[in-house]
Amino acid sequence: MTPASSPLRLRLDGEALGRNWRWLASRNPLAACGAAIKSNGYGLGAVEAMMALANAGCRDFFVATWAEAMELEVLGGLPVSVLHGVREDDMALAHTLRARPVLSTPEQVKRWLRAKGGACDVMVDTGMNRLGVSVEDVVAGLLDNLEIDTLMSHLACADEDSPMNARQRAYFAGLAGRTKAKRMSLANSAGIMLGEAYAFDLVRPGLALYGGVPRPEMAGHIRPVVQPEVEVLQRRLVHAGESVGYNAIWTAKADTEVAIVNLGYADGYSRGFSNQGSSSGGLFPVIGRVSMDLVSLDVSAAPEVAEGDWLAIDYDLPTASAQTGLSQYELLTGLGNRFKRYWV
Numbered sequence: 001m002t003p004a005s006s007p008l009r010l011r012l013d014g015e016a017l018g019r020n021w022r023w024l025a026s027r028n029p030l031a032a033c034g035a036a037i038k039s040n041g042y043g044l045g046a047v048e049a050m051m052a053l054a055n056a057g058c059r060d061f062f063v064a065t066w067a068e069a070m071e072l073e074v075l076g077g078l079p080v081s082v083l084h085g086v087r088e089d090d091m092a093l094a095h096t097l098r099a100r101p102v103l104s105t106p107e108q109v110k111r112w113l114r115a116k117g118g119a120c121d122v123m124v125d126t127g128m129n130r131l132g133v134s135v136e137d138v139v140a141g142l143l144d145n146l147e148i149d150t151l152m153s154h155l156a157c158a159d160e161d162s163p164m165n166a167r168q169r170a171y172f173a174g175l176a177g178r179t180k181a182k183r184m185s186l187a188n189s190a191g192i193m194l195g196e197a198y199a200f201d202l203v204r205p206g207l208a209l210y211g212g213v214p215r216p217e218m219a220g221h222i223r224p225v226v227q228p229e230v231e232v233l234q235r236r237l238v239h240a241g242e243s244v245g246y247n248a249i250w251t252a253k254a255d256t257e258v259a260i261v262n263l264g265y266a267d268g269y270s271r272g273f274s275n276q277g278s279s280s281g282g283l284f285p286v287i288g289r290v291s292m293d294l295v296s297l298d299v300s301a302a303p304e305v306a307e308g309d310w311l312a313i314d315y316d317l318p319t320a321s322a323q324t325g326l327s328q329y330e331l332l333t334g335l336g337n338r339f340k341r342y343w344v
């Protein structure tokens, strides 16, 4: 439950997370739906996010590193794939844990075969030029001796209507039957909205599970999951003509009631919210510059708000992204450790 001592907390809605997963899964009923829970479950807490998603029915999880996979071992046998593959230094852990590596270089393929590593996944590059073996290498037989569960690739521009999407899809589809992979997987959150041709056997949403809206078609269907809540440390009257905060970038036009709350850019609440953000559904605008540990709100609309009260900070991800210039991914993964995370 709510920790009494922390002056800032993240309310995390496990029910909304489950519903978002089910909605995304139902876009393509013939494909399985996994979940990217890398970077500590996009900032929410990987273990708790995995539990909520597993309860909703999810059976395929994706993390970036073996350290992340190790943290999830406490949950037992659910399949976890490690997107960054296996470096030599990862091999000891890779042998101990149940997680599968997503092999992405010929060197990793050789390393895994030499170690008789067993089941794995493979990432193929189809034009993003980030991680992945080349289509040519796959066609030439690089993967022939591997025991591949999922052959995957990743879309560079799924959140845009770019001709690159169809090109990548066609390139990837051309590999069907070329390997012994049991499944093929291409789509992230945004890719799910590109239609069933992009779904293959397994889709891999991340952002949209956590309330992100990478394509406008998703608006209204994806529920918010993350809600920052902050305690009021002080309430003060600022007289007309006085300023608030660093560099005095906000000046009171009239006498203004101001609440100083326990939140700042060190918690991931970007300086981009300065004079932009708000609390309580727009009722209390952020005024002045966001400090490292403090934010000022105009609470003139609420005479009752007092020291010790809790306020909800508006954190609708598309809106916050427009206000700050940060991506929705950064807005989630930047949320810091001073937040006490609690699930409802």
Ligand SMILES: *Cc1c(COP(=O)(O)O)cnc(C)c1O
Binding pocket: 036, 038, 083, 154, 187, 188, 189, 190, 204, 205, 206, 207, 208
């Ligand atoms: C992070 C990631 C995903 C999830 O992407 P979202 O845009 O958050 O849905 C899927 N696949 C791979 C390979 C990833 O790295």
